[in-house]
Amino acid sequence: MSSSPPLSPRRPLPPAPGRVTFALCALLLGLHALWVAFPQGDPVTRLWISSLIYIPTFIFAGLTCLWNARRHGDERAAWRILGAGLISFGVGQMLYAYLLLVRQDPPFPSVADIGFLLALALYAWGFLRFRHPPLTRWDTLRLGVDVAIIMAAVGVYAWQYVLWGVLQAYAGQPVAAVIGLTYPVGDLLLLSILLLISLRGGARPGPRETLLAAGLLALIVADQAFVVLGAAGTYQEGSWPDVFWALGATLFAAASFRPPQEHALFAPLAALHRAALFLPYVALAAAFALLIATHGAAGPAARGVLWGTLLVTALVVVRQVLAFVDNARLTAQLRQLSGELEGRVQRRTAELNRANAALRELTDDLERKVRERTAELEASQARLAHQAQHDVLTGLPNRALFQDRLERGIATAVRERRKVAVMFIDLDGFKAVNDTLGHAAGDELLREVAARLQDSVRRNDTVARLGGDEFTVMLLGIHSAQDAALVAAKILDRLRQPIPLEGAQAHVTGSVGVSLYPDDGADALDLQRFADLAMYRAKQGGKNNVTFYAPEMNAAGTARSSMEVGLRGALERGELQVVYQPLHDLAGQVRGAEALLRWHSAALGHVSPATFIPVAEDTGLIIPIGTFVLNEACRQLAAWREAGRPIERISVNVSPAQFVRDDFVDVVRRALQSWRLQGRDLELELTERTIIRDVEGVSRRMAELRAMGVRLSIDDFGTGNSALNYLMTLPVTTLKVDRTFVQALEDSPGAYRIVQAIVALGHALGLDVVAEGVETPAQLLQVRDLGVERTQGFLLGRPGPPEDLNWQGAPESPLDEEPTQR
Ligand code: C2E
Ligand code: CA
Ligand code: CA
Numbered sequence: 001m002s003s004s005p006p007l008s009p010r011r012p013l014p015p016a017p018g019r020v021t022f023a024l025c026a027l028l029l030g031l032h033a034l035w036v037a038f039p040q041g042d043p044v045t046r047l048w049i050s051s052l053i054y055i056p057t058f059i060f061a062g063l064t065c066l067w068n069a070r071r072h073g074d075e076r077a078a079w080r081i082l083g084a085g086l087i088s089f090g091v092g093q094m095l096y097a098y099l100l101l102v103r104q105d106p107p108f109p110s111v112a113d114i115g116f117l118l119a120l121a122l123y124a125w126g127f128l129r130f131r132h133p134p135l136t137r138w139d140t141l142r143l144g145v146d147v148a149i150i151m152a153a154v155g156v157y158a159w160q161y162v163l164w165g166v167l168q169a170y171a172g173q174p175v176a177a178v179i180g181l182t183y184p185v186g187d188l189l190l191l192s193i194l195l196l197i198s199l200r201g202g203a204r205p206g207p208r209e210t211l212l213a214a215g216l217l218a219l220i221v222a223d224q225a226f227v228v229l230g231a232a233g234t235y236q237e238g239s240w241p242d243v244f245w246a247l248g249a250t251l252f253a254a255a256s257f258r259p260p261q262e263h264a265l266f267a268p269l270a271a272l273h274r275a276a277l278f279l280p281y282v283a284l285a286a287a288f289a290l291l292i293a294t295h296g297a298a299g300p301a302a303r304g305v306l307w308g309t310l311l312v313t314a315l316v317v318v319r320q321v322l323a324f325v326d327n328a329r330l331t332a333q334l335r336q337l338s339g340e341l342e343g344r345v346q347r348r349t350a351e352l353n354r355a356n357a358a359l360r361e362l363t364d365d366l367e368r369k370v371r372e373r374t375a376e377l378e379a380s381q382a383r384l385a386h387q388a389q390h391d392v393l394t395g396l397p398n399r400a401l402f403q404d405r406l407e408r409g410i411a412t413a414v415r416e417r418r419k420v421a422v423m424f425i426d427l428d429g430f431k432a433v434n435d436t437l438g439h440a441a442g443d444e445l446l447r448e449v450a451a452r453l454q455d456s457v458r459r460n461d462t463v464a465r466l467g468g469d470e471f472t473v474m475l476l477g478i479h480s481a482q483d484a485a486l487v488a489a490k491i492l493d494r495l496r497q498p499i500p501l502e503g504a505q506a507h508v509t510g511s512v513g514v515s516l517y518p519d520d521g522a523d524a525l526d527l528q529r530f531a532d533l534a535m536y537r538a539k540q541g542g543k544n545n546v547t548f549y550a551p552e553m554n555a556a557g558t559a560r561s562s563m564e565v566g567l568r569g570a571l572e573r574g575e576l577q578v579v580y581q582p583l584h585d586l587a588g589q590v591r592g593a594e595a596l597l598r599w600h601s602a603a604l605g606h607v608s609p610a611t612f613i614p615v616a617e618d619t620g621l622i623i624p625i626g627t628f629v630l631n632e633a634c635r636q637l638a639a640w641r642e643a644g645r646p647i648e649r650i651s652v653n654v655s656p657a658q659f660v661r662d663d664f665v666d667v668v669r670r671a672l673q674s675w676r677l678q679g680r681d682l683e684l685e686l687t688e689r690t691i692i693r694d695v696e697g698v699s700r701r702m703a704e705l706r707a708m709g710v711r712l713s714i715d716d717f718g719t720g721n722s723a724l725n726y727l728m729t730l731p732v733t734t735l736k737v738d739r740t741f742v743q744a745l746e747d748s749p750g751a752y753r754i755v756q757a758i759v760a761l762g763h764a765l766g767l768d769v770v771a772e773g774v775e776t777p778a779q780l781l782q783v784r785d786l787g788v789e790r791t792q793g794f795l796l797g798r799p800g801p802p803e804d805l806n807w808q809g810a811p812e813s814p815l816d817e818e819p820t821q822r
Pocket of ligand 1: 581595596597608609610613626629653654655685715716739772773774775792793794795799
């Protein structure tokens with residue numbers, strides 16, 4: 001045990017020597033009490049025992065404090081001093097016993113008093129060495145005044161009942177009087193120190209303080225009794241004050257086992273602690289009580305009480321002044337603090353305001369940028385929309401725009417009770433020009449024809465190019481077939497004029513077919529079909545002429561109804577089949593496949609989907625057929641996966657009629673589930689026709705499908721009616737550039753710009769872009785160059801039965817290899 005172990009709750013047992021000495025000390029106390037209660041033996045023995053018995057009690061108590069001091073850290077010194085005080089008292093008593101028992105002559109004062117007085121001084125010193133929480137100057141001052149008030153009040157009582165008596169008893173013996181007074185005054189001093197300790201700011205007296213206070217009280221009681229009895233000459237060895245001395249020493253020793261404030265405050269002591277606040281007033285009241293009680297008495301004793309009470313009163317006044325000053329000081333501090341706080345709040349507010357302004361500026365900036373971007377997007381959208389609705393070569397409206405204008409024209413005609421004429425014009429002899437003079441000449445010729453056609457009609461009429469050498473014209477506001485005939489004749493005349501081309505003159509004529517609203521048909525589609533039929537007749541009738549539609553020409557209607565009949569049982573008869581065309585990524589790897597429907601009709605032979613799908617849509621047959629395709633495609637994907645083919649997903653075409661149905665999402669979910677596929681394995685191809693019908697329902701279903709992971713592609717992008725505005729809001733994932741743009745890439749810079757714009761638009765919206773209809777290596781190079789994600793077309797793989805799909809992928813550089821099939 002060389003070093004002192006740190007005080008910690010894990011080591012509750014004090015060092016053994018301390019426990020042993022304490023046990024002896026407590027045992028002696030018990031025996032002492034018994035002895036005083038039941039004295040035995042003859043007077044001499046009694047005198048010996050009662051003079052000696054508490055010497056070891058003090059020595060053991062002192063040793064206990066000394067031993068335990070090691071465990072008290074920075075309060076070690078305090079406990080050593082207290083221990084020394086106890087031992088000093090023991091030594092004093094030893095000297096006193098020697099004088100009394102051996103010399104039979106105990107003088108007062110004697111050398112023994114040195115030990116006793118030294119003990120008092122050491123106690124006081126020890127108490128002051130206990131750890132104090134830091135006190136401000138003000139706290140110390142107020143505490144000092146409080147203690148002074150209490151001590152003064154106690155002093156008044158001590159004066160009245162003890163001090164005055166002592167002074168009188170030792171009259172004429174100055175040394176004895178001083179020493180006799182030193183005991184009670186010293187006790188008062190000790191009491192005040194203890195009060196200091198227990199009243200000190202914020203401290204919560206614990207068991208240790210309680211034990212010390214009790215010990216000190218016992219010592220004081222014994223001292224006072226000894227002084228009073230001694231002064232009166234009635235003090236007896238072996239009487240009860242001796243037990244109180246021993247008790248005080250034992251309680252000190254017991255306190256040395258307790259660390260300061262180890263436990264919560266004892267309830268009674270806590271109350272006392274709170275009451276300490278009122279203690280000065282209680283003291284004042286007590287002093288006055290004594291003053292009143294001794295009222296009327298004269299002499300130095302009564303005067304002492306009067307002066308003492310005045311002192312207490314003066315001190316209370318000082319205390320009030322101090323409290324007042326302190327309050328004023330605190331108020332000033334508070335005011336200063338709140339001023340500072342207010343300043344801080346103001347500074348923070350200013351900072352926040354600045355930050356706000358900066359934020360607003362940023363937001364404005366952002367808003368401006370968004371506006372600019374939106375304007376740019378709108379401009380490019382408008383450009384794109386124009387390009388999407390016009391023929392690249394001639395700048396004339398294309399089929400879609402023509403159809404649109406025709407519908408509006410018909411609507412106007414209904415209101416104005418006028419007629420509308422639709423003309424189909426096919427050039428005669430154009431192929432010859434193309435073959436002999438080349439494509440460039442052919443293009444120039446087409447542009448000239450376009451110009452002449454536009455010259456031949458009025459401004460609000462429409463001339464459109466359908467493709468190749470086919471044009472259409474819509475005449476508005478005419479009254480009779482005669483009006484149309486005149487314009488047709490004018491057109492034929494203008495076309496007949498030779499067309500000067502580079503180094504040559506070309507001669508072409510036109511065959512014109514005309515249909516009339518409302519005479520021949522009521523809707524735009526019929527009118528176009530009938531004009532087409534009439535044009536066909538015109539060609540058959542020797543070209544360069546005009547033919548008006550007549551109902552007997554309508555053989556197509558019959559063809560259509562026979563197709564309807566054939567299509568009805570096609571599914572059941574197993575005439576429908578799904579073929580697959582691969583989609584490649586930029587590295588030329590097969591990534592997906594598009595499911596395309598084929599119909600081998602027993603009655604009609606092979607029918608193109610472009611022909612029978614519209615019929616299926618009109619008759620509602622597209623619903624079971626579409627579900628069949630969806631299931632087949634899922635089954636095929638599952639089979640490919642089973643065979644270890646690295647295919648990402650399958651694409652399936654969906655008609656508007658399918659997509660607008662409420663159960664469509666369920667149909668898709670069931671198809672995926674029955675082949676254990678995930679949503680992301682499927683891509684649905686929709687056209688702009690789908691989107692412009694029932695935007696709300698379509699957008700809801702799209703969202704549901706996207707939530708399942710299904711991808712959504714806009715097919716034939718750029719040919720439909722402008723659905724660009726919906727692109728921004730609908731959860732589309734892919735754009736499929738229509739093949740007419742891809743195929744025009746090589747000879748039309750306009751097409752190049754359109755594809756470029758579509759790719760840019762798609763990427764700006766975060767969409768994948770697919771180029772379809774890639775037929776030549778040059779087209780493949782160009783679309784790859786433009787940055788599309790996937791490619792599809794005859795060059796890379798034709799639609800075919802699943803087992804024919806070429807998994808090897810396409811050559812990395814398409815120019816290395818001749819396309820296998822053209
Ligand atoms: P689409 O969805 O645009 O399909 C692509 C069409 O382009 C297919 O014609 C395909 O054979 C053809 N194609 C692919 N590569 C090239 C190429 O390099 N050059 C050229 N000139 N054409 C190429 P297909 O199979 O005749 O289908 C025509 C249209 O019929 C499809 O156009 C689609 O709109 C519709 N369709 C086909 N199957 C289905 C189906 O199962 N459901 C629905 N609703 N529509 C279908
Ligand atoms: Ca498609
Ligand atoms: Ca397409």
